[in-house]
Amino acid sequence: MKCFEARNLWKEYGEQVVLERVNLTLTDNEFVTIVGASGCGKTTFLKMLMGDEAPTRGELLLDGQVLATEPGPDRGVVFQRYSVFPHLTALENVMLGLELRQAPLTGRLFGADRAQVRERARQGLAEVGLLAAQDKYPAQLSGGMQQRLAIAQAVIMRPRILLLDEPFGALDPGIRKDMHALILNLWRAGDMGVFMITHDLHEGFELGTRLLVFDKVRDDPQAPDAYGATITFDIPLQHRSVAAVDVVQARLHAVSAPV
């Protein structure tokens, strides 16, 4: 069964073709890493996945359904920055999605419902190792902790796909390793696929079960905007099965302390 499909996807802004003939089929909840030069359309591709941009041509299907052209709870996102709400504490940030789902009018829960959601959110925070910081505001957290929070906030909604736009780009290498272990854990535990843009090719190879390279195949020097980028390499990585990730994880744990 196909769980994700991009069918002949194009994206144009006026005369400028950003993406062309993008085709991709995923049959499993894969961990897809995306690399490519800047301006090659990988962020545009991710924006279409999250519903922030609509494809000019072609379509995106998730579990056989055409993906809605506005963001929704079937997709979780983590950006490089501004992924968490500054006016909510860490715990409130994780509770927010659950509260919104259960209280359409007020967006807030009270009493027993709130206590229940609070407990679930605390579990979510514990999974990313932030329980001790539950009452802190994001501005009081380090960059790595903010990204952990953003991940916990997204994952607690149990999205079908998790979209990561260079989520670890601003973090120190040591912290990155911890984050890799964390995200692999969450991916393995949840029933979701992951699309992750990265600048770091090593990161792409290490984390992904599948590596996509975006690039232009045709180029007209007289008209640089005439042709768009597409997927030029689609590399299944050897540790593509969930079981094989244990091997990678073991390697990660060897270089850094367990999360």
Add this chain to the structure above:
Amino acid sequence: MRPTCNWPLTASFDVPRLAGCRAVVSAGAGGPLSCGSVEVAMRRLINQRPGRAAALALGLLPFVLVALAYLSGSHMRLRDNPADKLLPSPAAMVDAVERLAEPSKRSGQRLLWVDTAASLTRLALGVGLAAALGLVVGVAIGVVPHVRATLGHFLIVLSMIPPLAILPILFIVFGLGEVSKVMLIVIGVAPFIMRDLAARVAELPRELMIKAQTLGASTWQIVTRVVLPQLGPRLLHSVRLMLGPAWLFLIAAEAIAATEGLGYRIFLVRRYLSMEVILPYVAWITLLAFLLDWLLQQWARRAFPWAEAVR
């Protein structure tokens, strides 16, 4: 490694590693190449900071100077002409204030307090209404593209109308009572709060809006749980900035048509050249404005602890 220092004469000296500029200067000042220009080592003006005591003294200085200038001016004028009304003595001002704070002989009212209550009520009503309107319209424009397309340009034009120019219209439409004075403040202040808040909503990172939607938020939920709470500090800041114009509109309206109020009193006693009333009233209005500003600042600090953390 040589410390960076704009003093070429010491460049040849054997400067210890990690020595700072100051060490270089003290070593060089007594040396044969000394040119005695120790002031070269003076830090730049932008890096010289007053200590706590000095900062306090400097802060008080202009107040003291103004007071001294007034007292000496007043003293000289009164010495030449004891009946002078332009720069009354402090004693005369205290007398006048005491007279106004006591029940008046004619009406039995304590005029200072009646004026203060009337003015503050108008100000609070006007600014409060303007803030409420500003918040609703500003958020609607900022969040909903169709509202922005409809009202965006209209609002810009609206905010360009000089409020005082339409004061006569307000008097004609709403009469000479309280409504017209409150409306002047609302009309003068609300458009700017609307524009400020709409701009502030637009400045919220797009990432946050997308994130909220991926958490399943509806437009209403985005407004109530994401946008409004984040605008709180900005609204209070905006109101603080607009308090100045609000006082201006209040005093202008009171000067033209009122039966009590701080602005009314000042313009009333102007006929008798009663500087001994006008000056304390101006000081009192200034103090009230200062206190209001301070209260709003404290409120923002208490109500939005996260905003302090962001800063």
